[in-house]
Amino acid sequence: AVIFATTALWWWGFGMMMFKWTPEPEIPSNMEWKGITNATKVAYSQVFNTFKEVKKFKVLALFLVAYLLFYDGVNTIASMASAFGESVLRIDQSMNVLLLLTINIVAVPMTIVFGKLADIKGTKFALMLALIIYCFVAIAAAGFAPLELDPNTDSDGDGVPDDANRYDFTFTYNETTELYEMETLYNRGYENWVGETASGDAEFRNNFQEYFPAPDYSVETSNESSIGKGLLVCLFILVMVALLGAGMMFIQKQELGWMGVLAIVVLVGVGIFGASFLAGQATQSDNEVKTITKDNAASIVTNFDNATDHRFSIIFVGGPQSGDAEVGERHPTQVDQGGPIDWWPKTVREYVWAPFGISVSMQWIILGMFVGIAMGSAGAQARSMFTKLIPETRTSEFFGFFGFLGKSAAMIGTFLYGIASSVFDSRVAILSITLVILAGTFLTSRVDLEEGIRVAEEEDARNRGQTSE
Known part of the structure; x- marks a missing residue:
């Protein structure tokens, strides 16, 4: 919402400058x-x-x-x-x-x-x-x-493969708790990757979901903004738009030329920075660490051969299953999926993307x-x-x-x-x-x-x- 509001202000401000200062030829009209x-x-x-x-x-x-x-x-x-x-x-x-x-x-x-x-x-x-x-x-x-996923290369020797953070689901062994801690690609969580009822994800759900941390597909989750907080945010945005808009109109009336343009850019920039800062302060991060047992980890690895028709990747770092990894046949890194032009991205990756x-x-x-x-x-x-x-x-x-x-x-x-x-x-x-x-x-x-x-x-x-x- 903040992005839309500040974008509107940006267009409004420079649009007003165009209407005010751009000459238009007189066209006769009756x-x-x-x-x-x-x-x-x-x-x-x-x-x-x-x-x-x-x-x-x-x-x-x-x-x-x-x-x-x-x-x-x-x-x-x-x-x-x-x-x-x-x-x-x-x-x-x-x-x-x-x-x-x-x-x-x-x-x-x-x-x-x-x-x-x-x-x-x-x-x-x-x-x-x-x-x-x-x-x-x-x-x-x-x-x-x-680029292809490599579960083995560890350039810095820290025990974590270089590509570990590129896998959709990374399970890292905690020596203290003797549990595997799950991290997801882009921190999107299991629920935002695997569809609850999507037919394309059925094979993955049927073979792996019971061994993953219990997913929560419910609409209502803790720490989310209530309707009241949402209304306050909307009110704040409206006030911000009104204040910045009034400031921009005031600057335009001063006939400051390029200094006026610079002042409007600074004004909108301050508004964007302030809104971003407040949004960052309001964001509540979920620090809950989701884990699975060593037995569940072993069950996931056992099912690697039973489930290949899916679009996800899994890797285990440390512990009994260290180095075990799975990449589904429909994962984006599997370029050759039977398409008529799959040879093209495969060739470009082999000779351009991968070498460089x-x-x-x-x-x-x-x-x-x-x-x-x-x-x-x-x-x-x-x-x-x-x-x-x-x-x-x-x-x-x-x-x-x-x-x-x-x-x-x-x-x-x-x-x-x-x-x-x-x-x-x-x-x-x-x-x-x-x-x-x-x-x-x-x-x-x-x-x-x-x-x-x-x-x-x-x-x-x-x-x-x-x-x-």
Whole structure:
């Protein structure tokens, strides 16, 4: 909630600066304000009319079809990245935050670079290059793979294998209590890894669950926030938004220029830091150590050969079962699972990831860098190209339709991803999205910018002539 609130403030603050300081060309209009109801009717009727009139602008219509395709693909990859990372690569959810941070850090300078490239080689060339890079991103993502788990290598000689913390369930022997203490990957707990009723986890539950610490799938757990505490948190967020918003509006009224921008950044930063600090203070950590006996540990090891069709990994460190480990056949490190393109991530891991020791987390950051290169640049160049193809006298009308089309661009790719992942797997699904982007790129290559600009200028001349009369 804090993240959403501070993000809203960030957009609000810089949006207000744009509305206040960005000059807008005067466009003649005979329309009069007749209330919100009339404005709503006019807006929707205008979208419908624009849709009908687009056929008069054939070059623009072709570009909009191309935009619908490639932006659909871009949106699909962005929306499915989290699910892909979770299911295929077993990425920690916190890595998605770093992914977004990396994308935005890289996108800012690369948007400027592609802007310069557009000045030299043309907007269409820059847009197509960004889209081709995005296709490369999808191909590279399909080749991502976690490094293989090694239960034996112990570089520092402390008795704990180097990869012990990469296993889903790590049981470490306590010499004092003579019990095995369980740790789970990313501290998510048994319940958040193994589904209570999921059919895909049935074999794991049937063979191992009775020997694990008793799981608790109940909704109500101790130390969780009550409804009253939740309401207080919501109230705090509302007060924080109001105070920061008022501060931002005050700074904007002072006409401080770039100092005002810096002051707003600092103000929002202080708000984020304060909210994070309070959230950290409010977090109650569960220090309960879950354990199993040596007999239960022996039973788990005994069942290793009886249960292989699952997606989890187990390792024992120390004690009678020291060094015993199990990796299910559907675990993310088992890349070759019968998929049509499993050879690709297997090859890339063998010749790139493993020799250079590039973990899946670092692969995720590399993905963010390449997405950052292409994503912001593709969006900026697409808008720039669209601007060239529309009449200046109907800018608001066409950009409204452009925005409507952008919000609709999340159907083809999502449908294709769902079909491909159901019939094949997620790697094939992510690759299938490149077909949508390539189709949009091909149509973009067929757009005649000069002709489109000429038609837009003729429409402007006609509209300005009618207005002057």
